[in-house]
Amino acid sequence: MEVCYFGSTSPPPTFRLPPLLESLLQHRITREVVLLLTPWGLTLSVTTCLLLWTFWKSYSLRVNVPTIGASPGPFGGWRAMFKYFSHGSEWIAEGYDKYTPTAQTFKIPSISRYILFPTSTKILEEMMAEPDHVLSFGEALTEKLAVEWTLHPSIKYDPYHLQLIRTKLTQRLSTILPEVMDELVTAWGDGAGGDVGKEGWTRVRVWEVMVVVVARTTNRMFVGLPLCRDQEYLDNVIAYSLKVVKAGAILDILPRFLRAPLTNLLMQKSHHYALMRKHVGHIFRERKAKMQECLASGQEWKDCPDDLIQWILDFSEEEGGSSGSGKRREEEELIARILFMNFASIHTTATTVTQAIFDIAAHPELQPDLHIEITEVLSKEGMSKQSLTKMKKLDSVIRESQRLNTISTITMMRKSLIPYTFSDGTHLPTGTWIAAPATALQRSLLSIPNPAVFNGFRWERLRVEEEEAGRPGRYAAVTTSFEHLVFGHGKHACPGRFFAVNELKVLLAHVVGRFEMRCLPEQGRPKNWIFGVACRADPEGVVEFRLR
DSSP states (O other): OEEEOOSOSSOOOEEEOOHHHHHHTTSHHHHHHHHHTSHHHHHHHHHHHHHHHHHHHHHTOOOOSOBSSOOSSTTHHHHHGGGHHHHHHHHHHHHHHHHTTTTOOEEEEOSSSEEEEOOOHHHHHHHHHSOTTTEEHHHHHHHHTTHHHHTOHHHHHOOTHHHHIIIIIHHTHHHHHHHHHHHHHHHHHHHHOTTTTTTSOEEEEHHHHHHHHHHHHHHHHHTOTTGGGOHHHHHHHHHHHHHHHHHHHHHTTSOHHHHHHHHHHHHOHHHHHHHHIIIIIHHHHHHHHHHHHHHHHTOOOTTOOOSHHHHHHHHHHHHGGGGSSOGGGSHHHHHHHHHHHHHHHHHHHHHHHHHHHHHHHHOGGGHHHHHHHHHHHHHHHOSSHHHHHTOHHHHHHHHHHHHHSOSBSOEEEEEESSOEEOTTSOEEOTTOEEEEOHHHHHHTOTTSSSTTSOOTTHHHHHHHHHHHTTOTTTTSTTOOBTTBOTTOOGGGSOTTHHHHHHHHHHHHHHHHHHEEEEEOTTTOSOOOEEETTEEEOOTTOEEEEEEO
16 A cells, blocks of 8 residues: 655655555454544544443442343343333333232333332332432433423422412412313314314314314413414424423433533424524513513502413512522523423323323213213303312213323332332432332222223212212322322322313313214224333324214
């Protein structure tokens, strides 16, 4: 092999490489090694090594419990993690059935770590009772969704939005229901079509309609009219909410130094935030100016808006000074709260109402009794928080649909921040993940007959029996327990479940009260999409509607 140097007027000198080096460069492996020494090659090599180190660190935690899904051998967990997306839920069900008789905890390999699942409710109770500095729900949730990058660091380190949900949103259920109903009727007409069902059976793609209906009704509370009907704004918050889950799953397996530069690539974060600034930035600025004006003049702001934007501004003004830097008042931080609340609300509620419609359509025998209950309650009392509590059959259908179609087959996720040992001797090293096998628990309840079969009015009958015994509310859709883990359980149960369940009832009362429904004869109930531990309603699923 000859190498020539150019730039001289004299004949270019040549030289030959030493025979040994020339011989080595003839080999493909050697050339590939040289390629790895280029800047791009070095970057790829370092990144690959860090990814392998990340996987090794996650999978090297030794927990002496049985494993489901991983084949024997030192690399069994690594090989199995790629099967997690298609087999994760099956592994959990298999492990629960296998180890419940002996009350053992088991683990499965996920894409980024092993996850432990107790089969004993006693161990789950111990897990719930531990404080967050021992077994942390917040750390597990924010790490799984990569919240610092997909949303905003303040969502993790200053989660005051939870307080807003518990106080503002939950306490205002009675006053905001008329607005929810108004927006629902308009959104349904716009989405499904004003003439749906008038001329006989009409086919509707339920998810496509419901995701927009839910986005509009939810944002009626969040940002008010007219913005809750702005298509660009709605498209933005719907798309961003979905990207949080997808990007979070990818970022979760990457080294920390790669997360920031890849976030915008995965999510187009700057684009979505720019659209939010376009639509809500001026609202924040105008309202802050008005608040300052009222403060300076000592006058009360009459007709002050009562929506999420104002709740965030009020809280940031009341508490921002004590936060040290006043960052709660920064526009990007305020926008992050709006995006997070949309993420937490839209897809979960839209999926749940879609699943309930699929189940009601698949069980037409439920519809006459549901229609009678809804029309009788509304004719006597109208739409209110109190009247919704009397729709016990509808509440039961929602709970039963949630039980068998839980959005995530696991809940109550925790990450151990220090070493911890349960009463049965199971030891968790620091960094271990543990969760409740929610769907397996709910499908295997020994306290009810035929737990694997959908029975829409199951909980209504049990609820009546409990109320007669002086124990009201135990089997309501909003009540959490080890029999109903959709919203989690214990101190970290979803604080927005009261609004969510009432919104679901309003949506379903409107649809079931006005329409007959049926599944396509050739299709039956649309099948769920299972991906890892996520359970999603078929976004292409069609139901036929006919106006009553």
